[in-house]
């Protein structure tokens with residue numbers, strides 16, 4: 001449970017991120033399928049959360065744990081890698097991804113250690129999170145609940161039904177993080193189905209809303225540490241889809257593009273030099 | 282025998298027709314790519330509606346468009362339409378009698394290891410229980426084209442499910458099909474095999490293998506689950522005295538259920554229902570999963586022989 005960041009801790013998290021993002025790109029290449037773009041945009045949010053939350057491989061079933069719901073289940077490859085990085089899984093076990101009978105599918109299921117909910121059909125996670133948070137509050141418990149959704153995902157009305165309930169019950173144990181990469185499968189979110197003014201919308205549902213850079217650990221930790229104002233918290237985390245992939249940043253078609261051999265090699269070089277830079281910087 | 286993706290057959294055909302008829306509309310839910318309908322969106326933007334990832338909204342909105350005279354095709358993953366938007370299909374489309382066709386793509390288990398969230402193995406069960414809704418599971422490209430012709434002519438609320446991958450062409454190019462009539466491909470009196478969708482190819486393989494072993498099977502492509510072709514089903518079940526159904530759906534409530542309902546009331550004969558078992562499926566491609574759950578030509582043939590012997594005893 002890392003709650004406060006010093007510059008050494010930030011460096012460590014950034015190095016983790018570079019490693020995990022490379023491993024994820026490699027995993028997708030080997031599996032022959034995956035949701036590359038949204039994996040990369042969610043990387044830092046996931047790493048920050050798993051560093052911050054009160055949950056680890058030993059406490060993953062304890063009733064005192066914090067809960068995380070990965071509503072954007074298509075970003076399974078980064079989720080699996082982060083779970084492996086934090087000790088919930090063996091990295092090697094991921095090698096079966098994409099082959100027949102693997103315990104790992106293209107979307108996460110709760111057979112996998114650390115996974116709380118079976119997601120993949122978009123628009124479920126926030127409602128599940130609201131239910132968990134409400135149940136905990138009714139029991140006067142202080143566990144925290146975190147939900148990560150996509151931005152394109154927010155066209156599903158179920159999110160807004162859940163948001164209304166979170167507002168009604170003043171769930172000051174619920175943090176809803178939005179991976180705001182401004183892209184979905186068919187293109188820009190603002191062309192496919194405009195979300196703006198997103199902050200105002202969510203605010204009007206009874207949330208305190210913050211906008212941060214979803215790749216800056218200082219900002220992610222700061223917002224996680226902001227106290228609740230007797231209402232749920234929403235975080236619009238602005239991110240880059242395909243973050244770190246040289247040919248793949250901010251390009252809609254990288255939503256589920258599988259990186260080729262050259263692109264994996266390039267990513268390895270780029271992440272290695274990034275790590276050097278972080279160490280020296 | 283060529284192979285074609287039925288979602289592509291649909292998108293080509295609908296674009297061609299919509300150029301001639303401006304009342305044809307296509308509604309998508311961030312599903313343009315998988316529906317292979319990007320061309321339509323570009324060439325006919327006034328007849329295209331994108332609602333984002335919102336299947337329920339897509340179906341209600343489509344019903345509104347139909348209410349003012351549009352011929353509306355909602356195109357997206359069968360899994361999400363048949364479950365998330367099921368109430369909108371029941372109430373806004375079927376019950377309200379709006380001319381909306383739901384084209385469920387990548388149906389059955391064709392999304393493979395994307396898992397149960399992306400499989401549609403309950404859709405036949407639900408859709409066929411909704412009054413005033415036709416349910417069609419095409420098996421090849423030529424049949425698909427003919428069915429789209431039919432869909433364009435009629436005004437009936439309809440659910441059509443196609444798969445993701447390319448399927449073998451079974452029928453001739455200009456063969457025509459009528460909604461409500463099944464198609465008999467083989468005639469034999471030992472067993473009647475009823476099948477729909479991409480498993481038709483395997484059913485024909487079963488008939489061939491049975492032939493090698495000295496048995497004659499009837500194979501009927503029941504591509505219209507509703508309205509179902511009761512006469513043909515009864516005719517051949519009477520001739521054979523034993524039957525088998527093969528489908529890419531839960532063993533409960535699908536084609537097998539539909540056939541069993543007819544047979545039990547009018548011509549009770551032993552019937553083996555082959556489909557996806559009532560449990561979590563292993564991760565894998567559709568072919569890998571079919572093979573793992575006994576939907577292989579060999580295993581289905583063995584079952585068929587057991588059924589035939591059972592009849593003769």
Ligand SMILES: Cc1ncc(C[n+]2csc(CCOP(=O)(O)OP(=O)(O)O)c2C)c(N)n1
Nearest residue numbers: 038120121122150151152153183184185311
């Ligand atoms: C209910 C539902 N409809 C459609 C899909 C298909 N789908 C998977 S990912 C995706 C786009 C998601 O976009 P966004 O939420 O912005 O995710 P990100 O950009 O973070 O990858 C879609 C339409 C789905 N998984 N679930």
Ligand SMILES: [Mg+2]
Nearest residue numbers: 151152181183
């Ligand atoms: Mg997005």
